[in-house]
Amino acid sequence: MEFASVSRRGALGTLSLGALMAMLPRLVAAQPAPVKTSGDGEAFSPEILRDLAQSLARKPYRAPATGGDKGLAGLTYDDYFRIRFRGEHALWADRPAPFRAEFFPPAYLYPRVFPIYEVEGGVARPVPFDPAMFDVPGEHGDAAKAIGGFSGLRLLWPLNRADKLDEIAVFQGASYFRSLGRDQFYGLSSRGLAIGAGEPNEEFPSFERFWLERPADGAETVVVHALMDSPSCTGAYSFTIRPGQTVTFDVAATIFPRVKMTKMGVAAQSSMFLFNVSDGPRGDDFRTAVHDSDGLAMLTGTGEQIWRPLTNPTAHRLSYFQDENPRGFGLVQRARRLEDYGDLEARYDLRPSLWVEPQGDWGKGAVVLAELATRKESDDNIAVFWRPEKAWEAGSRVDLSYRLHWGVERLGDGEARVVRTRTGADTQDGLRMFTIDLSGPMLADGLDGVKLDIEARGGETTWSNITPYPRAATARAAFGLKPTGKQAELSLRLTRDGKPISETWRYLWTA
Secondary structure, three states, X not given: OOOEEEOOOOOOOEEOOEOXXXXXXXXXXXXXXXXXXXXOOEEOOHHHHXXXXXXXXXXXXXXXXOOOOOOOOOOOHHHHOOOEEOHHHOEOOOOOOOOEEEEEOOEOOXXXXXOEEEEEOOEEEEOOOOHHHEEOOHHHOOHHHHOOOEOEEEEXXXXXXXXXXXXXEEEEOOOEEEOOOOOOOOXXXXXXXXXXXXXXXXXXXXXXXXXXXXXXXXXXXXXXXXEEEOOOEEEEXXXXXXXXXXXXXXXXXXXXXXXXXXXXXXXXXXXXXXXXXXXXXOOOOOOOOEEXXXXXXXXXXXXXXXXXXXXXXXXXXEEEEEEEOOOEEEEEOOOOOHHHOOOOOOOHHHOOEEEEEEOOOOOEEEEEEEEOOOOOOOEXXXXXXXXXXXXXXXXXXXXXXXXXXXEOOOOOOOOEEEEEEEEEEOOOOOOEEEEEEXXXXXXXXXXXXXXXXXXXXXXXXXXXXXXXXXXXXXXXXXXXXXXXXXXEEEEEXXXXXXXXXXXXXXXXXXX
């Protein structure tokens, strides 16, 4: 069941830095205490990292002092993105392995610095920092000499061309990270853990240290480890990243709660949705739609496929989709034509989808969708995550495993899927009209025997029909709704001989 609750704007997330970037939160913190190392380095393994996280969880949380590195304080957006990392300083630049690691300076929204280590043969050694690694143009060049560490990292691999390295992953800001598929632009982000997302007083856990495993020559994967800390918990994370047409992250995480936790968000995603064609005219904007994602897709534990179009609500709301052992969920960009947006610069048609594939049984809980009202495309106003039904007790250990797929959508290969939702005033006073276009192989033989299965809570459907669409294997389902209140929960699917042949369309209408 889906329902919504209205809340004040919490720090859901993040403010975008520009049309082509999925952006991260405005967090300021001081450098954490560095790990002591000798010239020979120290032993490292995922087990050692888990022990470190568990030991840290037994101590009271110490909030970092505000301030951070002052060397490049006061930079503007344009100043920050003119800074360039010198490629000759990239980690593994001296190796034939196709992977490279580069780093970000502490500046603009990211003033805090933290240690980064390279791991080889089970031994971790700090990546040496030198301000000369960065090309800082203009009047900020002298100030750059005072910076003292890294604020983030990015991984490179020949994603689009064999002779050119492209970003395949970025870790920067709290526990946020992002990736994309081949021939795509950055869009939505993921994060290690969300706590109270979309609600007041949201807590932002942070990755405090990173370890990069040195890949073997010709390796097809690269591994990143991270230590997470926050007032509520600590965590040990391992990311096995496999680039290709779709970039996948195998995530293994162990969480150690300091307190009883009930508002955790596992495999959290943040995105932006401003408007699309179903919202009608949107002021003085030349574009047809503006969004990084247009829907939430789910594959439930029982095998039901669900599609929930995103909205930019007039008031902030949370929606819950109860499930047990979900098979997958994620924020998806289905509108893939340039003409769906009309924006030659932002290229929203090339933004990635992100699919979460749980590993093992996750038990009972809910996929939670947070939709925050916004008037700016610079706001990441959408969040999605899994919230376990059972609380995480203080002093316990929680093991999580899942796979992230960055690229094109993975759901909807069999059953007909929703390609467009529209709503507006019906010709009859007081009624709302909904049209849902669906497409897929199950409709290739026409509509004989196809029926509409419609449910409406908070309203009454007064008429409905399904008609062929002037495109192969496509149909339009339509119905009129007479609302009985200010909110209605709607669902629709196509059936043939009593069996579903489409995913389930879910929609929360508000007056």
